[in-house]
Amino acid sequence: xxxxxxxxxxxxxxxxxxxxxxxxxxxxxxxxxxxxxxxxxxxxxxxxxxxxxxxxxxxxxxxxxxxxxxxxxxxxxxxxxxxxxxxxxxxxxxxxxxxxxxxxxxxxxxxxxxxxxxxxxxxxxxxxxxxxxxxxxxxxxxxxxxxxxxxxxxxxxxxxxxxxxxxxxxxxxxxxxxxxxxxxxxxxxxxxxxxxxxxxxxxxxxxxxxxxxxxxxxxxxxxxxxxxxxxxxxxxxxxxxxxxxxxxxxxxxxxxxxxxxxxxxxxxxxxxxxxxxxxxxxxxxxxxxxxxxxxxxxxxxxxxxxxxxxxxxxxxxxxxxxxxxxxxxxxxxxxxxxxxxxxxxxxxxxxxxxxxxxxxxxxxxxxxxxxxxxxxxxxxxxxxxxxxxxxxxxxxxxxxxx
Amino acid sequence: xxxxxxxxxxxxxxxxxxxxxxxxxxxxxxxxxxxxxxxxxxxxxxxxxxxxxxxxxxxxxxxxxxxxxxxxxxxxxxxxxxxxxxxxxxxxxxxxxxxxxxxxxxxxxxxxxxxxxxxxxxxxxxxxxxxxxxxxxxxxxxxxxxxxxxxxxxxxxxxxxxxxxxxxxxxxxxxxxxxxxxxxxxxxxxxxxxxxxxxxxxxxxxxxxxxxxxxxxxxxxxxxxxxxxxxxxxxxxxxxxxxxxxxxxxxxxxxxxxxxxxxxxxxxxxxxxxxxxxxxxxxxxxxxxxxxxxxxxxxxxxxxxxxxxxxxxxxxxxxxxxxxxxxxxxxxxxxxxxxxxxxxxxxxxxxxxxxxxxxxxxxxxxxxxxxxxxxxxxxxxxxxxxxxxxxxxxxxxxxxxx
Numbered sequence: 001x002x003x004x005x006x007x008x009x010x011x012x013x014x015x016x017x018x019x020x021x022x023x024x025x026x027x028x029x030x031x032x033x034x035x036x037x038x039x040x041x042x043x044x045x046x047x048x049x050x051x052x053x054x055x056x057x058x059x060x061x062x063x064x065x066x067x068x069x070x071x072x073x074x075x076x077x078x079x080x081x082x083x084x085x086x087x088x089x090x091x092x093x094x095x096x097x098x099x100x101x102x103x104x105x106x107x108x109x110x111x112x113x114x115x116x117x118x119x120x121x122x123x124x125x126x127x128x129x130x131x132x133x134x135x136x137x138x139x140x141x142x143x144x145x146x147x148x149x150x151x152x153x154x155x156x157x158x159x160x161x162x163x164x165x166x167x168x169x170x171x172x173x174x175x176x177x178x179x180x181x182x183x184x185x186x187x188x189x190x191x192x193x194x195x196x197x198x199x200x201x202x203x204x205x206x207x208x209x210x211x212x213x214x215x216x217x218x219x220x221x222x223x224x225x226x227x228x229x230x231x232x233x234x235x236x237x238x239x240x241x242x243x244x245x246x247x248x249x250x251x252x253x254x255x256x257x258x259x260x261x262x263x264x265x266x267x268x269x270x271x272x273x274x275x276x277x278x279x280x281x282x283x284x285x286x287x288x289x290x291x292x293x294x295x296x297x298x299x300x301x302x303x304x305x306x307x308x309x310x311x312x313x314x315x316x317x318x319x320x321x322x323x324x325x326x327x328x329x330x331x332x333x334x335x336x337x338x339x340x341x342x343x344x345x346x347x348x349x350x351x352x353x354x355x356x357x358x359x360x361x362x363x364x365x366x367x368x369x370x371x372x373x374x375x376x377x378x379x380x381x382x383x384x385x386x387x388x389x390x391x392x393x394x395x396x397x398x399x400x401x402x
Numbered sequence: 403x404x405x406x407x408x409x410x411x412x413x414x415x416x417x418x419x420x421x422x423x424x425x426x427x428x429x430x431x432x433x434x435x436x437x438x439x440x441x442x443x444x445x446x447x448x449x450x451x452x453x454x455x456x457x458x459x460x461x462x463x464x465x466x467x468x469x470x471x472x473x474x475x476x477x478x479x480x481x482x483x484x485x486x487x488x489x490x491x492x493x494x495x496x497x498x499x500x501x502x503x504x505x506x507x508x509x510x511x512x513x514x515x516x517x518x519x520x521x522x523x524x525x526x527x528x529x530x531x532x533x534x535x536x537x538x539x540x541x542x543x544x545x546x547x548x549x550x551x552x553x554x555x556x557x558x559x560x561x562x563x564x565x566x567x568x569x570x571x572x573x574x575x576x577x578x579x580x581x582x583x584x585x586x587x588x589x590x591x592x593x594x595x596x597x598x599x600x601x602x603x604x605x606x607x608x609x610x611x612x613x614x615x616x617x618x619x620x621x622x623x624x625x626x627x628x629x630x631x632x633x634x635x636x637x638x639x640x641x642x643x644x645x646x647x648x649x650x651x652x653x654x655x656x657x658x659x660x661x662x663x664x665x666x667x668x669x670x671x672x673x674x675x676x677x678x679x680x681x682x683x684x685x686x687x688x689x690x691x692x693x694x695x696x697x698x699x700x701x702x703x704x705x706x707x708x709x710x711x712x713x714x715x716x717x718x719x720x721x722x723x724x725x726x727x728x729x730x731x732x733x734x735x736x737x738x739x740x741x742x743x744x745x746x747x748x749x750x751x752x753x754x755x756x757x758x759x760x761x762x763x764x765x766x767x768x769x770x771x772x773x774x775x776x777x778x779x780x781x782x783x784x785x786x787x788x789x790x791x792x793x794x795x796x797x798x799x800x801x802x803x804x
Contacts, residue, residue, distance in 0.1 A: 015457045022458075052481055055417045056424075057488040064487070064495045068480035071473035078470035079454055085466070086459040093466045098544055142500055 001166040002034040002124070006134065006156035009043035010173045011230035012076050018042075021171075021230060022083035025129060029089055034124050036163065038134040038156040039080055041072025062107035066136075066146045069108075070096070073133035073152065081131045091129040094120070096144075099130070100162075101137030101155065103145045110145035112137060112154065112217075115162035124163075132159060150211030157214045161221030168218065168225050169236070174209055175229035176237035177202065179400040180254040185392045187401035191252060192235070195242035198252045199225075201343045201377045215239065242345050250353060251344035251398040256391050258338045260290065261314040262369060262381055265321060267302040267329025274328075275305060281320050287313045291339070291372040291379065302329065306370055308381060311335050337369060340390045341379040342398065354378045360397035366390055403568040404436040404526070408536065408558035411445035412575045413632035414478050420444075423573075423632060424485035427531060431491055436526050438565065440536040440558040441482055443474025464509035468538075468548045471510075472498070475535035475554065483533045493531040496522070498546075501532070502564075503539030503557065505547045512547035514539060514556065514619075517564035526565075534561060552613030559616045563623030570620065570627050571638070576611055577631035578639035579604065581802040582656040587794045589803035593654060594637070597644035600654045601627075603745040603779045617641065644747050652755060653746035653800040658793050660740045662692065663716040664771060664783055667723060669704040669731025676730075677707060683722050689715045693741070693774040693781065704731065708772055710783060713737050739771060742792045743781040744800070756780045762799035768792055 005025060012018050021037075029035050049068050053060040074095055081093035100116030123130050134152025139145050147154050153170060160168035175190065177199065182188040194202070196219035203212040209227050218225045218239065228236030268274055275294060282289055293306040309317045314335050321331050347353045354371075357378050361368055366389065370381035382390050395401060407430070409423050423439075431437050451470050455462040476497055483495035502518030525532050536554025541547050549556050555572060562570035577592065579601065584590040596604070598621035605614040611629050620627045620641065630638030670676055677696060684691055695708040711719045716737050723733050749755045756773075759780050763770055768791065772783035784792050797803060 015454060019458070049477065052417060052477075053484050056421070056481060056485040060484040061487050064480045064483045067476055067495050067497065068484075071476050074469055074473050075451065075454075078466045079458060081466045082455050082462040082470075083458040085463050093469050095469065095546070144497070 001032075002036070002163060003028065004036045004038060004156050004160040004163070004165045004168045005171060006038040006152060006168065007040065007171045007230055008152065009040040009046070011171050012039055012080070013043035015079075017230075018076065018079055018083055021080060022087060022089075024171075024230065025080075025084060026087050026089050029129055036120060036124070036130045036132060036159060036165070037080065038132045038152055038159060039073060039076040040134050040152040042076055045072040045075070063143055066107045067144045069146050070133070070136040070144045073135050077131045077133040084129055084131070089129055090127055091131055092123050093131045093133070095133050096136035096155070097138045099132045099159065101158070103137040103139055103147070105139040105141070105143070105145065107143075107145055109148040110137065110139070112147070112158045115158055117159075117162040120159070120163060148213075150214070153211040153214035154217060157218045157221065157223050157225065160223045161217070165223070168223050170210060170214075170225055170227050171230035172209060172227070173229060173231060174227075175232055175234040176227050177209055177239070177253070179252065180391050180395050181256060184256065184388045185254075185395045185401075188395065189401060190234075191237050193238045193240065194252055195345050196239060197242065197376055198343050198345055199239045201341065201374070202253055202255050210239070249344060250346040250350055251342055251400065252346075253343050254391050254394045254398075254400065255341045255343060256338060256387055257341075258384060258387060259311050260308045260337055260339045260381065261311045261333065261335035262306065262308050262337045263314070263317055263321070264304060264306040264332040265328050265330075266304050266332065268305045269328070270301050270303045278305070278321070278324065279307075281324065282309075282317060285316060285320055287317050287320065291370055291381065293370050293372070308337070308339070308370065336384045337381050338384045338387045339379050339381055340387070340394060341377050342394055343377045345376050347376050347378075356397055357394055360393045361390060364389055364393050366393075404438070404565060405430065406438045406440060406558050406562040406565070406567045406570040407573060408440040408554060408570065409442065409573045409632055410554065411442040411448070413573050414441055414482070415445035417481075419632075420478065420481055420485055423482060424489060424491075426573075426632065427482075427486060428489050428491050431531055438522060438526070438532045438534060438561060438567070439482065440534045440554055440561060441475060441478040442536050442554040444478055447474040447477070465545055468509045469546045471548050472535070472538040472546045475537050479533045479535040486531055486533070491531055492529055493533055494525050495533045495535070497535050498538035498557070499540045501534045501561065503560070505539040505541055505549070507541040507543070507545070507547065509545075509547055511550040512539065512541070514549070514560045517560055519561075519564040522561070522565060550615075552616070555613040555616035556619060559620045559623065559625050559627065562625045563619070567625070570625050572612060572616075572627055572629050573632035574611060574629070575631060575633060576629075577634055577636040578629050579611055579641070579655070581654065582793050582797050583658060586658065586790045587656075587797045587803075590797065591802060592636075593639050595640045595642065596654055597747050598641060599644065599778055600745050600747055601641045603743065603776070604655055604657050612641070651746065652748040652752055653744050653802065654748075655745050656793050656796045656800075656802065657743045657745060658740060658789055659743070660786060660789060661713050662710045662739055662741045662783065663713045663735065663737035664708065664710050664739045665716070665719055665723070666706060666708045666734040667730050667732075668706050668734065670707045671729060672703050672705045680707070680723070680726065681709075683726065684711075684719060687718055687722055689719050689722065693772055693783065695772050695774070710739070710741070710772070738786045739783050740786045740789045741781050741783055742789070742796060743779050744796055745779045747778050749778050749780075758799055759796055762795050763792060766791055766795050768795075
C-alpha cells in the first residue's frame with residue numbers, strides 16, 4: 001500500500017515530537033507500506049515569521065511573504081528526513097518545487113494546478129520514504145507560492161491523488177471526527193466514517209480538524225482521508241464517498257460556530273435589486289456573508305432582511321450599510337449569537353429532521369433567530385448564551401451518544 | 403554604477419539591524435546606483451539549525467542539511483525585500499535558484515559552476531533592487547546546495563562577476579582591513595587598499611574579515627571587493643589588483659594565527675618517500691598540515707621533520723604518527739605555539755624584509771621555532787606566550803603605525 005501521512009504543526013511542534021513522528025513513520029514503513037510524509041512548519045514558526053514581516057510592513061508583498069513562510073516547512077521536512085535516516089529508514093526530503101507541485105500565481109493563497117509525480121514516484125521506487133515540505137509549490141515563473149492556512153492538508157491530498165495513494169492520513173492532536181465537540185458534550189462519540197459532504201458541512205460549520213479545501217479536493221480526486229492522532233494509536237475517522245446504507249444514519253454530528261454576528265435591516269423596500277445591491281457592496285468590501293433570510297413583505301411593501309457575518313467583520317458590515325444610499329430602515333446588530341448545525345446525509349431521504357431540532361430547542365426554551373437548511377444540514381442562529389445547551393440538547397435528541 | 407552589497411549574519415542579526423541595512427541600501431539606491439544585495443542568515447540561526455539536526459543525528463545526510471540550512475538566508479532575503487518595499491524602494495527577493503546559481507553536487511561545500519544572470523539582470527533593468535539569499539544554489543538535479551561557511555561572500559563575488567558589477571561591498575561589523583589586529587596593537591591602521599594576494603595571505607593567516615575562497619574568486623573574476631562596516635559610514639578597504647607603485651610599500655600587515663600546534667619527529671630515515679608517506683597518511687585522515695620544515699640530514703643519515711597542524715587536530719595527527727610502521731624516532735608535540743606572519747607584495751622586489759623580522763624578534767628575545775616564506779609573506783612559529791609582543795614588535799619594525 002502507498003500511504004500519504006500528513007503531520008500538522010502541533011505534531012511536529014518540538015524536536016521530541018519530530019522524533020515521535022519518525023517513530024510512527026518508521027513503523028508504517030516496517031509494515032511494508034510505501035510512505036510519503038507531508039509536514040507543516042513547527043507550531044509557532046509561521047506566526048513568528050508573520051510577526052517578523054509585520055515588523056517591517058503592515059502590508060508586506062505577498063510574493064516575498066511566500067518565500068519567507070515556505071521556509072518553516074522546509075526545516076521540518078529536512079529534520080524529519082534526517083531523523084528517519086538515523087533510524088535506518090532510507091528517506092529523502094523534498095521542497096514543494098522538487099515534489100513537482102505547480103500552482104497558480106495567487107501568492108499566499110495559491111491553487112495547485114498540477115503535480116508532476118515522477119520525481120516522488122522515482123524515489124518511492126528506490127524504496128525511499130519521501131518527506132515533502134507542505135503548504136508550498138512554485139508558479140510557472142519559478143516563484144515560491146504558498147497555499148494559505150492549512151495548506152499542508154491540501155498538499156497531502158493533492159499528492160495522494162497524484163500518486164494514486166491508497167489513503168491520506170491526516171495526523172493532528174485529536175484522534176478523529178466527533179459527533180460534536182467533546183469539550184461541550186462529553187458524551188460525544190468518535191465516528192468511524194463520515195462522508196465528504198458531511199465533513200465539508202462540519203468543517204465549514206466550525207469543526208477544526210480538517211481544512212475545507214482539502215476535503216473538497218479529496219472528494220474531487222476520490223482520495224480516502226483518515227483523521228488520526230499523532231499521539232495515540234487509536235483508529236481514526238475515515239472520510240470518503242457516502243454509501244447507500246449510510247442513509248440509515250439520520251444525523252452524523254452537531255457543529256457549533258461561535259464566530260457569528262447577526263445583522264437585521266428593517267423596512268427595506270421590497271423592490272427588485274435592493275438586496276442584490278446590499279450584498280454586492282458587502283462582497284466588494286470582502287465581508288463574508290453566511291446565512292441570509294428575507295421574510296415575505298408586509299402590507300406596507302417593505303421587508304426585513306437578515307444575515308450573519310463573522311464577528312470580526314461586524315463593524316465593517318455596519319459601515320457598509322450605513323453608507324447605503326437607498327431608503328432603508330433601522331439596523332439591528334447582535335454579536336452575541338452563535339450557529340448550531342445538525343449535519344447528516346441521512347436527511348436527504350428522511351423528513352422530520354429539522355422538526356426534531358426545532359422541538360428539541362423549544363423544549364429548552366431556546367429561541368431560534370434564524371434558520372437555514374441544505375440537503376444535508378440544518379443551521380440555526382441562537383443566542384450565544386445557549387450555545388452549549390443547544391449542542392447537548394441536539395446531540396441527545398438524535399441519539400448521537402448511543 | 404552597479405554595486406553588489408553583501409551583509410553578514412551580524413549585520414542582519416536582528417529586526418532592527420535589518421532595518422538599518424534597508425536604510426543603507428535605500429540610500430545607495432537614491433544615489434542612483436543599481437543594487438544587488440546578498441544576505442546571510444540572521445546570526446545564530448544557522449547554528450540553531452545545525453543543533454536541531456545534531457539532535458537527530460551526529461552525521462546528518464548532507465543533502466538534507468543543505469535544504470535545512472538554506473532556509474535561514476531565505477528568511478533574511480524576504481524580510482529585507484519587504485523592508486525595502488515599505489520604504490518605497492522597489493525590491494524583489496530571490497533564492498539562490500531563482501538567481502540562477504548552479505553548483506556542483508558537493509553538498510554542504512558546493513562550488514559555483516555558473517550563474518545565469520538573466521533573471522537578476524531583468525529585474526535590475528526594471529529598476530528593482532534584487533535581494534538574493536546567499537550561501538546557496540542548486541545542482542543539476544534541482545537539489546538545494548550550500549557553499550560552506552562564509553559562503554555568502556562567495557555568492558556575492560560570483561554574482562558581482564556574473565553581472566559585471568563595478569564593486570562588491572562586503573559589510574560586517576569591522577570597517578576594513580587593518581595592518582594587524584587592533585585588539586592586540588591599538589596603533590594598527592586601517593588600509594585603504596590591499597591586493598588580492600596580500601588579502602589571501604592575511605585571510606589564510608588569521609585575519610577573519612574576508613573569506614579566503616571569496617577573495618580567490620574575486621581575483622579570478624577581477625571583482626573589486628570593498629570591506630566596510632554596516633554600522634558606520636567609514637570608508638572601507640578596497641581589495642583589488644596590485645599596481646606597480648604598490649611595491650613601494652614594503653609590508654602591508656601582520657597576521658596572527660593562534661590555532662597552531664607543532665609536531666616534530668626526530669631521527670626520520672632520510673630516505674626518499676618517507677616524508678611523502680607520512681604526509682599522505684595525514685592527508686587521508688583529513689588533517690590540515692600547514693607549515694612543513696625538513697632539515698638537512700645529519701651525519702647518521704636521519705633528519706628531523708617538523709610541521710604544524712590546527713590545534714584541534716593535534717590528537718588525530720599524533721595517532722597517525724604513532725601508527726606509522728616505519729622506523730621513526732621520538733615525536734615531540736607542542737600546542738602552545740602560534741604563527742605570526744609579515745605580508746606584503748613589496749617583498750617581491752625588496753631584500754631584507756625577512757631579516758628585519760628576525761632581528762626584531764631577536765631583539766625581544768623571542769625564539770623562532772619554524773620559518774616559512776613565500777613571495778609575499780614570512781611566517782614564523784613562536785611560543786604562544788609571545789604572540790602579542792611579536793605582533794606589536796613586527797608592526798613597529800615595519801613602521802606600520804606611521
